[in-house]
Amino acid sequence: MKNTFKEVPNEYKITSLVNQNTYLVEGELKEWKGATAEVYSTISSTENYQPTLLGTVPDLGENEALEALSSAVKAFGKGQGLWPTMKVEGRIAAMEKFVVQMKTKRTEIVKLLMWEIGKALADSEKEFDRTIEYIYDTIEDYKQMDRDSAKFQKNSGVHAHIRRGPLGVILCLGPYNYPLNETFALLIPAIIMGNTTVFKPAKHGVLLLTPLLEAFRNSFPAGVVNVIYGRGRTLATPIMKTGKVDVLALIGNSKSANAIQENHPQKNRLRLVLGLEAKNPAIVLEDADLDLAINECVSGATSFNGQRCTALKIIYVHENIIEEFNKRFSDKVDALKFGNPWEQGVELTPLPEPGKTAYIQELIDDATNKGAKIINKKGGETTENYIFPSVLYPVSKDMRVYEEEQFGPVTPILSFKNIEEPLDDMAESNYGQQVSVFGSDVNTLSPLIDTLVNLVCRVNLNSSCQRGPDVYPFTGRKDSAVGTLSVHDALRSFSIRTFLASKDTDYNNAILKELLDKKTSNFISTDYIL
Numbered sequence: 001m002k003n004t005f006k007e008v009p010n011e012y013k014i015t016s017l018v019n020q021n022t023y024l025v026e027g028e029l030k031e032w033k034g035a036t037a038e039v040y041s042t043i044s045s046t047e048n049y050q051p052t053l054l055g056t057v058p059d060l061g062e063n064e065a066l067e068a069l070s071s072a073v074k075a076f077g078k079g080q081g082l083w084p085t086m087k088v089e090g091r092i093a094a095m096e097k098f099v100v101q102m103k104t105k106r107t108e109i110v111k112l113l114m115w116e117i118g119k120a121l122a123d124s125e126k127e128f129d130r131t132i133e134y135i136y137d138t139i140e141d142y143k144q145m146d147r148d149s150a151k152f153q154k155n156s157g158v159h160a161h162i163r164r165g166p167l168g169v170i171l172c173l174g175p176y177n178y179p180l181n182e183t184f185a186l187l188i189p190a191i192i193m194g195n196t197t198v199f200k201p202a203k204h205g206v207l208l209l210t211p212l213l214e215a216f217r218n219s220f221p222a223g224v225v226n227v228i229y230g231r232g233r234t235l236a237t238p239i240m241k242t243g244k245v246d247v248l249a250l251i252g253n254s255k256s257a258n259a260i261q262e263n264h265p266q267k268n269r270l271r272l273v274l275g276l277e278a279k280n281p282a283i284v285l286e287d288a289d290l291d292l293a294i295n296e297c298v299s300g301a302t303s304f305n306g307q308r309c310t311a312l313k314i315i316y317v318h319e320n321i322i323e324e325f326n327k328r329f330s331d332k333v334d335a336l337k338f339g340n341p342w343e344q345g346v347e348l349t350p351l352p353e354p355g356k357t358a359y360i361q362e363l364i365d366d367a368t369n370k371g372a373k374i375i376n377k378k379g380g381e382t383t384e385n386y387i388f389p390s391v392l393y394p395v396s397k398d399m400r401v402y403e404e405e406q407f408g409p410v411t412p413i414l415s416f417k418n419i420e421e422p423l424d425d426m427a428e429s430n431y432g433q434q435v436s437v438f439g440s441d442v443n444t445l446s447p448l449i450d451t452l453v454n455l456v457c458r459v460n461l462n463s464s465c466q467r468g469p470d471v472y473p474f475t476g477r478k479d480s481a482v483g484t485l486s487v488h489d490a491l492r493s494f495s496i497r498t499f500l501a502s503k504d505t506d507y508n509n510a511i512l513k514e515l516l517d518k519k520t521s522n523f524i525s526t527d528y529i530l
């Protein structure tokens with residue numbers, strides 16, 4: 001593939017470096033005078049290819065990691081802190097103050113999203129807007145929490161008033177592919193539920209948080225949000241070793257999650273909220289609408305270059321339609337447009353991880369050495385920062401691309417004769433997030449869907465896999481997830497149901513009435529007196 005360099009339009013040029021020289025602890029943006037790490041984009045600003053320097057971030061060490069932890073521990077204050085005891089209205093006001101400021105940073109953040117992780121303009125804007133919506137929806141859901149779910153023994157002689165309480169100190173680690181939206185899918189519900197947090201952004205997609213640090217600082221009480229920069233393990237290891245982290249919230253891979261949680265001295269006490277790998281399959285049945293199936297499979301496998309945990313990472317096609325499917329799928333992949341994120345109609349964009357093209361090439365070499373072919377014409381063509389999507393067929397179980405989560409532009413295809421073949425593979429897989437099934441006969445689909453829901457957590461009928469809308473539960477079986485995210489579920493994942501109980505006497509009832517009449521009580525009131 002030719003180098004497709006095009007002059008960067010003025011509005012998207014990097015005119016000044018983002019030199020982030022502070023980190024956020026105890027409500028203070030502390031100046032850092034030690035070592036820094038340079039942040040590069042794999043997108044070139046010049047015709048002769050070279051990565052573009054975007055700025056620097058502090059390369060913090062153990063002392064600063066522990067300082068951030070102490071700040072969060074102090075803010076939680078053994079349950080007595082200002083934030084965990086604050087009334088619902090106070091927390092909502094703080095979150096609203098934050099989101100109002102965040103909205104003013106859209107242009108700046110969208111531009112950094114494009115440069116830092118190569119996300120196309122329209123998708124970067126979508127990520128920003130989706131995150132704003134996520135915050136507002138979270139606030140609304142928080143107001144309504146538990147109003148429809150409390151059940152207590154009637155006529156027990158005891159009144160119960162329910163609330164959701166915080167869990168304590170949360171260590172949050174976000175992913176590079178959604179450095180804003182998925183990171184905030186952890187951080188926002190964790191904060192609003194009254195927890196205090198230490199947050200380390202991903203290596204790519206780190207500078208785009210700079211415009212938000214002041215908003216974090218001035219919206220929440222000191223120590224509620226602490227933001228540190230540096231290498232994940234260097235910072236997370238000493239933090240976990242203290243045993244003072246109550247929840248590890250991470251979106252990334254299970255290897256990192258395991259290594260980090262291992263350091264906690266009382267692992268049984270540590271709660272986990274994890275979004276991990278997936279290998280979501282598409283199953284294309286013989287009677288599928290092929291136009292629809294191919295369109296959905298191409299976008300499902302290639303959007304954001306396959307760097308989505310929800311991407312279609314393996315495709316099973318019935319043997320009677322495999323030839324036609326492969327031909328049309330490959331042609332459609334070859335027609336995808338590669339370019340810089342701000343280019344009109346761009347569908348494939350530079351990969352932010354410099355080593356990614358080599359890894360994808362390894363998977364391709366391994367598969368082709370074992371008998372698969374690259375069946376699309378442009379498959380495997382490279383530039384300095386990209387490798388064009390390869391469509392591999394026939395893929396077998398001894399190939400790495402069958403097993404590994406490629407998280408990049410390569411799509412393995414297998415054919416099947418009996419539906420038990422893909423179903424058995426799914427049952428044996430280490431993952432269990434979602435599946436897409438394409439077909440039209442309800443008599444076939446109905447029992448199939450009944451089985452699929454036992455293997456994964458979301459079945460997409462005649463459509464590709466995705467996380468949204470963000471109010472839907474987002475989780476997975478086996479190594480794909482621990483806990484559930486989404487607007488509604490994350491509030492529950494980051495809290496515990498607690499209640500105030502009192503014997504049904506005139507004396508208690510008088511006190512309760514006064515307590516609950518206070519509009520700002522964290523306890524949901526009379527609805528729950530049974």
Ligand SMILES: O=C[C@H](O)COP(=O)(O)O
Binds near residue numbers: 178182307309467468
């Ligand atoms: O990387 C995993 C994301 O949760 C994918 O989200 P998405 O389906 O909205 O692209």
